Amino acid sequence: MxxxxxxxxxxxxxxxxxxxxxxxxxxxxxxxxxxxxxxxxxxxxxxVPQGTPTPLIPFIVCIKTIRNIIRPGTLAVRLTANIIAGHLLLTLLGNNGPTITQSLL
Missing domain, CATH: 1.10.287 (Helix Hairpins)
Known part of the structure; x- marks a missing residue:
């Protein structure tokens, strides 16, 4: 240091x-x-990341502030998409499950 x-x-x-x-x-x-x-x-x-040039500091602060405000929304969208994909997969497997066992017999 x-x-x-x-x-x-x-x-x-x-x-x-x-x-x-x-x-x-x-x-x-x-x-x-x-x-x-x-x-x-x-x-x-x-x-402000370490080593940022002084004239760029106001722009970096604005960009990182906007990023921190938007991040919870984007994480919520990703979480919702993952939950829906999981439920969709379970539904598709659940609907096709009885037909798979009948075709094996």
Missing amino acids: NKGRIFLFVSLFSLILFNNFLGLFPFIFTRTSHLTITQTLALPLHL
């Missing part, structure tokens, strides 16, 4: 730790409980 990444993670951890520590005091609302702060911290860390 190079020194730049270690510095990034230590500074990010320190920022989150300090902001959450402030929430222990009365009448102070932590910044990390806001959706904008957590999304700003999470999107570049989880949606």
Whole structure:
């Protein structure tokens, strides 16, 4: 692990730790409980592959966000197709089962 990444993670951890520590005091609302702060911290860390050129980062984040939104739908379609194929196979074998035994006799 190079020194730049270690510095990034230590500074990010320190920022989150300090902001959450402030929430222990009365009448102070932590910044990390806001959706904008957590999304700003999470999107570049989880949606940008390592080694991505800086000008392409916004496009990669958009593409990966759309991919993550569409993925449950495509998995549901694949699951439904597999279930229907299994039921269709059982129905075809069930309908042809008695004729197979009669033709063997």
